[in-house]
Amino acid sequence: MSNKRFVIVITGAAGTGKTTISDYLMKRYGIPKVITHTTRPPRDHEQNGVDYYFETQQSFKQLHLLESVKYSGNYYGSSYEGLERAFVKSPIVSIVLDTKGAITYKDKLGSEAVVIFLRVKNPAELKQRMIDRGDTMAQIQVRMESKEDERDLTLPSALKGRSIVIDNEEWSQTRERIDQIVLNLRKQL
Ligand SMILES: Nc1ncnc2c1ncn2[C@@H]1O[C@H](COP(=O)(O)OP(=O)(O)OP(=O)(O)O)[C@@H](O)[C@H]1O
Numbered sequence: 001m002s003n004k005r006f007v008i009v010i011t012g013a014a015g016t017g018k019t020t021i022s023d024y025l026m027k028r029y030g031i032p033k034v035i036t037h038t039t040r041p042p043r044d045h046e047q048n049g050v051d052y053y054f055e056t057q058q059s060f061k062q063l064h065l066l067e068s069v070k071y072s073g074n075y076y077g078s079s080y081e082g083l084e085r086a087f088v089k090s091p092i093v094s095i096v097l098d099t100k101g102a103i104t105y106k107d108k109l110g111s112e113a114v115v116i117f118l119r120v121k122n123p124a125e126l127k128q129r130m131i132d133r134g135d136t137m138a139q140i141q142v143r144m145e146s147k148e149d150e151r152d153l154t155l156p157s158a159l160k161g162r163s164i165v166i167d168n169e170e171w172s173q174t175r176e177r178i179d180q181i182v183l184n185l186r187k188q189l
């Protein structure tokens, strides 16, 4: 067995399907998600230590972070410890990040970081998916009006040629692409 390991970094704008893919990787392949930290308050269904580690401004400052960003007024960051906790479970793990975090991962981890950038061609479809998911119109508006979400609709130049772009329109086609990526990574272990 080689000592190779990979982190699948899933990025893209709100509603493009990042969580859906992360959940699929866990269910289908047992690929665990790296749990990240945020100062954002939990949403109704969210659990501390499952969806995020929810932090205060003070506790966030104490973390040993590989990268951190300010997104829509809140802080988010991924810790070295969180990454290693996931790697203890599996040599392939996933993490959901904004595009700024995805660039940092690629810069710091090189070929260990496999970045998937998700797109949905029609922004109206993104809004509909968030409505169907149960988000309130107020939540959707805050999110879609943030400059970070606007930015994350487009593949950043720093990820061009260094990431896999998936148009997540038809789930069955997306699933096939994800299956190919996982099988290819498993071959390299
Ligand atoms: N290919 C698809 N076709 C139709 N609906 C989809 C598809 N992929 C995901 N969805 C649905 O779209 C909604 C948004 O997906 P998801 O929550 O995974 O997005 P996200 O990128 O994690 O969003 P956020 O950044 O806001 O957390 C969910 O209800 C999900 O079931």
Ligand SMILES: Nc1nc2c(ncn2[C@@H]2O[C@H](COP(=O)(O)O)[C@@H](O)[C@H]2O)c(=O)[nH]1
Residues within 6 Å of the ligand: 012, 013, 014, 018, 036, 037, 040, 067, 068, 069, 071, 076, 077, 078, 096, 097, 098, 099, 100, 101, 102
């Ligand atoms: N760079 C980082 N981005 C992160 C991290 N954890 C989550 N995220 C991204 O933030 C936005 C907003 O998330 P939401 O849960 O409030 O909707 C989204 O793009 C996430 O992917 C992180 O540790 N670092």
